[in-house]
Structures are given as C-alpha cells and as structure tokens.
Amino acid sequence: MKIIACIKPVPDPSSRLIINDSKTWIKEQELTFVASEADNYALEEALRLKEKHGGEVVVISLGGDGAAKVLRSGLATGADRAIHLLDDKFHGGDESGTAEAIAAAIRKDGGADLALAGIQSDDLGTGSTGVMLAEFLGWAHVTVVIAVDAKPETQTLTAKRELEAGLIETVEAGLPAVLTIQYGINQPRYASLKGIMAAKKKPFAVWNAADLGLSDAQVGAAGATYDVKEIFVPEKKSRVEIFGGSPEEAVSKLVEKLRKEAKVL
Amino acid sequence: MIFVIVEHRDNKLRPITNELLVFATRAGRDFNQPVTAVVLGSGVTSLVDELKTRKIDRIVVADNGALAEYSPDTYVHVLKGILDGEKPFLVAAGQSTQGLDFMPRLAAALRRPLIAGSVEYEKDGERLVLTRQVFNAKMNMKTIPRGDPPYLTTVSPGAFPGDEVEMGGNPQVVAVDVNLSGVPARRRVVERSEAAKGKADLTSAPIIVAGGRGLKQKENFSLIFELAEALGGAVGASRPVVDAEWLPREYQIGSSGQTVAPKLYFAVGISGAIQHLVGMQSARCIVAINKDSEAPIFKIAHYGIVDDLFKVVPALTKLVKDLKG
Numbered sequence: 038m039k040i041i042a043c044i045k046p047v048p049d050p051s052s053r054l055i056i057n058d059s060k061t062w063i064k065e066q067e068l069t070f071v072a073s074e075a076d077n078y079a080l081e082e083a084l085r086l087k088e089k090h091g092g093e094v095v096v097i098s099l100g101g102d103g104a105a106k107v108l109r110s111g112l113a114t115g116a117d118r119a120i121h122l123l124d125d126k127f128h129g130g131d132e133s134g135t136a137e138a139i140a141a142a143i144r145k146d147g148g149a150d151l152a153l154a155g156i157q158s159d160d161l162g163t164g165s166t167g168v169m170l171a172e173f174l175g176w177a178h179v180t181v182v183i184a185v186d187a188k189p190e191t192q193t194l195t196a197k198r199e200l201e202a203g204l205i206e207t208v209e210a211g212l213p214a215v216l217t218i219q220y221g222i223n224q225p226r227y228a229s230l231k232g233i234m235a236a237k238k239k240p241f242a243v244w245n246a247a248d249l250g251l252s253d254a255q256v257g258a259a260g261a262t263y264d265v266k267e268i269f270v271p272e273k274k275s276r277v278e279i280f281g282g283s284p285e286e287a288v289s290k291l292v293e294k295l296r297k298e299a300k301v302l
Numbered sequence: 303m304i305f306v307i308v309e310h311r312d313n314k315l316r317p318i319t320n321e322l323l324v325f326a327t328r329a330g331r332d333f334n335q336p337v338t339a340v341v342l343g344s345g346v347t348s349l350v351d352e353l354k355t356r357k358i359d360r361i362v363v364a365d366n367g368a369l370a371e372y373s374p375d376t377y378v379h380v381l382k383g384i385l386d387g388e389k390p391f392l393v394a395a396g397q398s399t400q401g402l403d404f405m406p407r408l409a410a411a412l413r414r415p416l417i418a419g420s421v422e423y424e425k426d427g428e429r430l431v432l433t434r435q436v437f438n439a440k441m442n443m444k445t446i447p448r449g450d451p452p453y454l455t456t457v458s459p460g461a462f463p464g465d466e467v468e469m470g471g472n473p474q475v476v477a478v479d480v481n482l483s484g485v486p487a488r489r490r491v492v493e494r495s496e497a498a499k500g501k502a503d504l505t506s507a508p509i510i511v512a513g514g515r516g517l518k519q520k521e522n523f524s525l526i527f528e529l530a531e532a533l534g535g536a537v538g539a540s541r542p543v544v545d546a547e548w549l550p551r552e553y554q555i556g557s558s559g560q561t562v563a564p565k566l567y568f569a570v571g572i573s574g575a576i577q578h579l580v581g582m583q584s585a586r587c588i589v590a591i592n593k594d595s596e597a598p599i600f601k602i603a604h605y606g607i608v609d610d611l612f613k614v615v616p617a618l619t620k621l622v623k624d625l626k627g
Contacts, residue, residue, distance in 0.1 A: 161436055163418035165406035172410035177488035180403045200399045201505040210489040220558035262415035266431055266444040277603045284613040288621050291605055299587045301566040
C-alpha cells in the first residue's frame with residue numbers, strides 16, 4: 038500500500054505566542070516548530086499499516102523551515118519519502134487552499150491508497166483540511182478514527198470512529214480514502230539514532246505552486262475563502278468568587294450561590 | 303435565509319440542534335434573515351413535529367429510506383441540491399463528529415467558505431463576522447467569509463445556550479424529493495456500539511464532577527463518584543488521572559479526551575492545564591476546589607473554595623444529600 042501521512046508544522050506548545058502587528062496571525066520568526074500532536078498519531082498509524090501490508094509511507098507538509106523540519110523528523114521515524122510543498126505564495130492560505138495543494142501533490146505523485154492526517158491541528162484546530170482533501174481527490178473519508186483495518190486485496194477498509202456519548206461507529210469504506218486520526222489511537226514511536234542517520238539518504242522532493250499546476254489565485258492568501266479580521270486573546274469571562282471559612286461554611290455559601298444566583302442547582 | 307442542519311440520532315434531536323437554532327435565530331434577527339431547519343433522514347415525522355414547536359420560519363424535510371443512516375456522501379449530495387436551489391445566506395451545522403464529517407466536504411464541493419468551530423458572531427456593517435477559537439483556545443480569531451453567499455459554518459457545542467431556544471412558531475413544512483441514484487456509496491455504517499459499559503454521556507451531561515491529581519490515589523476517586531451521584535451528575539477526569547490508570551480513558555476531559563459544556567462543572571483537585579481547560583471552559587458555571595490558590599483553574603472558575611478537598615468534598619456531598627432528602 039502507498040500511504041500518505043500529512044504533517045502540519047505548528048509552534049511548539051510550550052512557546053509564548055505573540056500576535057503580529059497586523060493582528061492577523063502570530064509572529065512566527067523566532068518560534069520553534071514541531072509536528073501538530075494529532076499528526077504524530079497519523080504518522081504512527083501509517084507506519085503500522087505499512088509494516089502489516091508492505092508498501093511505502095510518504096510524508097507531506099506545506100510551509101517553510103518548520104515543514105522541512107517535521108518532514109525530516111518523519112523520515113527519521115520511519116517514513117520512506119518526503120514531499121515539501123514550499124512557496125512564498127502559499128503564505129496566508131486557509132484550510133481549503135492547503136487541502137487543494139496537498140490534493141495536487143498526491144495526484145502529481147501518482148495517487149495513493151490512503152492519506153492519513155491528525156483529527157485537528159494545534160493552531161487553527163478546525164479539523165476540516167483532511168475532509169476537504171478527500172473531496173478534492175474524490176476519495177472516501179472517515180473522521181475521528183480510533184482503529185483501522187485495511188484490506189488492500191478487496192480495496193476496502195474497516196474503521197471505527199468515535200462519536201459523542203460514548204458511541205463507536207464501525208464503517209466500511211472503499212480505497213483510496215482519507216482518514217483523520219483521533220488522539221491516542223496508538224503509541225507513537227520515537228526516531229532512533231539509526232533512523233536519524235538513514236533519513237539523510239531518503240528522497241526529499243520540494244515542489245512549488247507551479248509544480249502542482251496551481252495558479253497564484255488558487256493558493257495562499259489570494260486563494261483563501263475568508264479574511265482574518267483580527268486575532269486576540271479573549272478576556273477572562275469572570276472573576277472567581279472564593280468562599281472561605283470552615284469547609285462546612287464554604288460549601289453552604291457555595292450551594293446558596295449555585296441555587297440562587299447561578300441557578301444551576 | 304439561514305439554514306440549520308438538524309442533527310439527530312435514534313429519532314431524537316441532538317442537544318446541538320437547539321444550540322444551532324439559538325445561534326440562527328439571533329443572527330437571523332440581526333441580518334434580517336428567516337430561519338429554516340433542514341432535516342435529512344428516514345421516518346422523521348416525530349422530529350419534524352418537535353421542530354414545529356420552535357419559533358422558526360420553515361422546515362425543509364428530505365425523508366427517504368436511503369437517508370436512514372447518516373453518510374457524508376448522501377448528506378453532501380442532498381444538501382448541495384437544496385442549497386443550489388435555495389441560495390441561503392448562511393448554513394450552520396454543529397462542530398460535532400457529524401458536522402465536521404460532512405461540512406468541509408460540502409464547502410469544498412460548493413467552493414464556498416467554511417468557518418469551522420464558531421463560538422460567536424457579529425455584524426460589521428452588512429458583513430458577517432464569525433469568531434472561532436485558535437491555538438487550543440488560547441486565542442480567538444475573527445473571520446469574514448469572502449465572496450458571495452452561501453457561507454458555511456460549524457458552531458462549537460456549548461457556544462450558544464440550547465435551553466434558550468424560542469418556542470411558539472408556526473413554521474411552514476416543505477418536503478423535498480431526493481434522487482439518490484448516482485451518489486457514490488464510498489462509505490457505509492456496519493454497526494454502532496457502546497464504547498464501554500456504564501460510560502456516562504459526558505457531552506450531554508448537565509452536571510459533571512471531574513477529579514484530578516489532587517485526589518492523590520485511585521481509591522480516593524470514590525469521593526468524586528459520591529458527589530456526582532448526590533448531584534445526579536456524571537464523572538470526568540483530567541489526563542494525569544487517566545495516564546495513571548485510576549480511571550479508563552473514556553472519562554478523560556480535555557484536548558485529547560472529550561470536550562464538554564455542561565451547565566455546572568466541578569473541577570476537584572485539578573490544577574487546570576490548558577489541555578484540560580480547552581475541554582471544559584465552555585461550561586456555563588465552573589466551580590474549582592483546590593488547596594492551591596494560584597492554580598490556573600481559578601482563572602476560569604466562577605466560584606472557588608481554596609481548601610483541602612478531602613474535607614470540602616465530603617461536606618459538599620453531605621449538604622447536597624441533606625437538601626435533596
């Protein structure tokens with residue numbers, strides 16, 4: 038099977054985020070980028086599917102140096118090849134533009150059996166890019182996946198998806214398909230020293246918008262479907278009211294408030 | 303027109319549907335747009351009857367045996383047909399495991415904007431501004447959809463109060479014929495099952511009592527279960543509790559667990575790491591019980607008790623039981 042793992046570079050979760058001067062995004066210059074957490078589960082699942090069924094894992098990422106970094110890390114972890122979508126024109130793109138560029142890259146690379154992505158990213162966190170990718174490719178898709186059983190011989194797969202209220206839905210889908218992978222589906226492995234050394238010799242393609250056959254109007258800020266008016270740190274909803282005294286006094290004041298003021302008991 | 307895509311399962315409206323109707327009614331008033339509820343399913347008469355009691359303008363119903371089980375392929379096909387004919391201003395669905403499964407596909411198929419995970423809206427001149435949370439809710443982003451309508455949005459659970467849905471309308475019911483021949487059957491449901499026996503439905507529980515590392519050991523979680531039982535609520539946990547295997551993973555609330563928005567949330571012995579806060583900060587009323595007054599949970603809590611939870615929780619359980627008794 039040929040399996041694509043989509044990896045998004047996002048600021049290291051421990052970094053302090055500073056809003057840029059136009060208030061449309063954060064200042065990216067001095068940040069350290071890492072793979073979005075959910076994408077680590079997607080890559081691990083891709084590697085396990087390859088170990089079971091044979092084939093190759095190709096990691097794809099769109100962005101600047103951060104994308105190159107997460108791709109190298111993906112190769113060190115065990116992916117066979119990397120495709121870096123790199124172009125200044127990609128800057129300011131939205132979910133739809135990113136999905137369209139990845140779809141074009143997968144087509145240019147000769148298609149695939151599966152494309153895996155994390156359920157959502159640690160920056161925009163909308164969970165929509167993977168599903169849009171499926172539409173642009175005309176493939177099946179399954180979201181919130183917690184287990185995958187691929188059957189290449191019949192060109193199908195069975196997947197379990199996690200619904201609300203503790204329900205698990207088992208679905209069957211045809212290949213090729215896009216899966217968005219839920220946190221915790223597996224235990225992602227770490228790159229070994231041997232893997233890091235081997236990664237240096239693995240194929241690493243770099244493609245720009247023209248290579249993908251995409252016009253300037255289709256990509257980046259020009260191709261975005263919405264404008265960002267402003268990003269801001271939301272004001273705290275309320276100031277906490279603390280109840281003191283003995284535990285008995287404190288809980289009785291609390292319950293009084295919950296009943297009379299908040300009206301939630 | 304503002305379209306609300308009604309979410310239902312097992313012939314019952316999902317809680318998000320009322321939240322979507324509240325959002326649509328408010329936005330509809332501000333933008334002078336009537337509200338239409340769109341129901342896709344099979345044998346949905348009782349759902350339509352329930353929706354008729356809401357103060358909305360119209361209900362569009364696609365009732366067809368082939369829509370008995372939700373599928374993104376049929377949903378996108380049917381909705382695309384309805385939207386092409388009706389040309390609404392805005393289409394809203396839930397940012398739920400169903401909404402996030404078909405809305406991005408619909409947006410890509412229509413090549414129209416999708417603002418996923420909206421928590422608020424505003425009117426900027428005649429333009430619609432939709433706000434969503436980014437960077438794991440550390441920041442908010444105001445967005446303006448480009449081009450001509452329809453604009454699509456998924457609304458985050460808990461962002462609008464479903465219990466404030468307006469009643470007493472007299473909506474017109476319009477049945478639409480659907481032709482599902484030629485729809486690619488890329489995916490089908492094999493079965494649905496419960497994740498684990500006795501698991502509480504945290505996403506629709508009105509009261510949740512969640513415990514964290516402050517409980518010190520597994521056995522002490524009985525304090526949390528006793529308080530939850532007295533309140534008639536469900537039990538949740540922070541990630542360290544699940545990692546330590548005090549409770550199974552399905553109890554976990556936060557970025558790698560469930561996202562909840564109950565009317566009342568007790569955080570007991572939970573410091574309030576951002577990964578936990580993103581999963582519960584939409585709760586209407588948050589009570590924190592923690593002996594560390596500097597714990598970040600107090601920054602988002604409405605009420606707090608800074609004391610030893612091993613004294614406070616039993617006292618609270620006793621008081622709640624006494625009041626009920």
